[in-house]
Amino acid sequence: MPLYRDEAVVLRTHKLGEADRIITLLTRQHGRVRAVAKGVRRTTSRWGSRLEPFTHVDLQLAEGRNLDVVTQAESLDPFASRLGGDYDRYTAGTVMLETAERLVTEEKQPAVQQFLLLVGGLRAMAAGEHPPGQVLDSYLLRSLAVAGYAPSFEHCARCGDAGPHRWFSPSAGGVLCADCRVPGSAGPAPGTIAVLGALLAGDWPVVHAADPRHLREASGLVAAYLAWHLERGLRSLEYVER
Numbered sequence: 001m002p003l004y005r006d007e008a009v010v011l012r013t014h015k016l017g018e019a020d021r022i023i024t025l026l027t028r029q030h031g032r033v034r035a036v037a038k039g040v041r042r043t044t045s046r047w048g049s050r051l052e053p054f055t056h057v058d059l060q061l062a063e064g065r066n067l068d069v070v071t072q073a074e075s076l077d078p079f080a081s082r083l084g085g086d087y088d089r090y091t092a093g094t095v096m097l098e099t100a101e102r103l104v105t106e107e108k109q110p111a112v113q114q115f116l117l118l119v120g121g122l123r124a125m126a127a128g129e130h131p132p133g134q135v136l137d138s139y140l141l142r143s144l145a146v147a148g149y150a151p152s153f154e155h156c157a158r159c160g161d162a163g164p165h166r167w168f169s170p171s172a173g174g175v176l177c178a179d180c181r182v183p184g185s186a187g188p189a190p191g192t193i194a195v196l197g198a199l200l201a202g203d204w205p206v207v208h209a210a211d212p213r214h215l216r217e218a219s220g221l222v223a224a225y226l227a228w229h230l231e232r233g234l235r236s237l238e239y240v241e242r
């Protein structure tokens with residue numbers, strides 16, 4: 001079986017047979033990969049803890065006919081151990097893993113930007129420099145943008161008219177001017193739209209200075225935008241306290 005090396009974040013695992021697991025990975029060079037990790041559920045396994053969700057690993061894999069097989073694993077960043085002790089960070093991180101899996105739909109299609117965003121987001125979440133909900137919202141907007149669903153928070157999403165605009169519609173792709181407003185558009189506070197733009201741009205000073213009411217309203221709109229672009233909602237998002 002041909003071997004290859006790659007760097008990956010473990011998104012999800014499930015049991016296979018007596019002692020094995022199937023590991024869903026987001027790799028740097030090969031996009032989403034599902035691989036078998038043999039013997040990892042035995043207490044004597046050398047790798048068990050390196051192949052848990054949230055772990056950033058350097059891997060060697062053997063190409064299989066259906067699933068690849070993990071043949072070596074070295075831990076790079078054990079994000080799991082730093083997120084596991086904090087409920088808010090852990091639940092927000094879980095939403096990030098689920099979102100990455102849902103947005104990278106094709107197996108073995110390179111998705112380098114999604115990989116880098118996820119590693120950067122988990123690192124920020126583990127470092128605790130920003131509140132978990134803000135790291136999550138910023139990650140969600142940016143990963144949707146990389147997936148081709150970039151929201152517009154300045155120009156009208158329909159006619160392109162320069163903002164600021166008063167209305168927001170997930171289905172229209174962002175803010176709307178008064179002429180383009182569609183039924184059911186939200187009318188968030190102007191400060192909320194500014195926060196959304198700052199979260200997308202990663203403009204942390206603006207996010208940190210924002211009114212908590214605007215941050216809360218922005219979180220609701222990010223969740224609505226995400227739900228519109230994913231076929232099914234995210235189960236894990238229900239556990240994030242807003």
Ligand SMILES: [Zn+2]
Nearest residue numbers: 156159177180
């Ligand atoms: Zn317009």
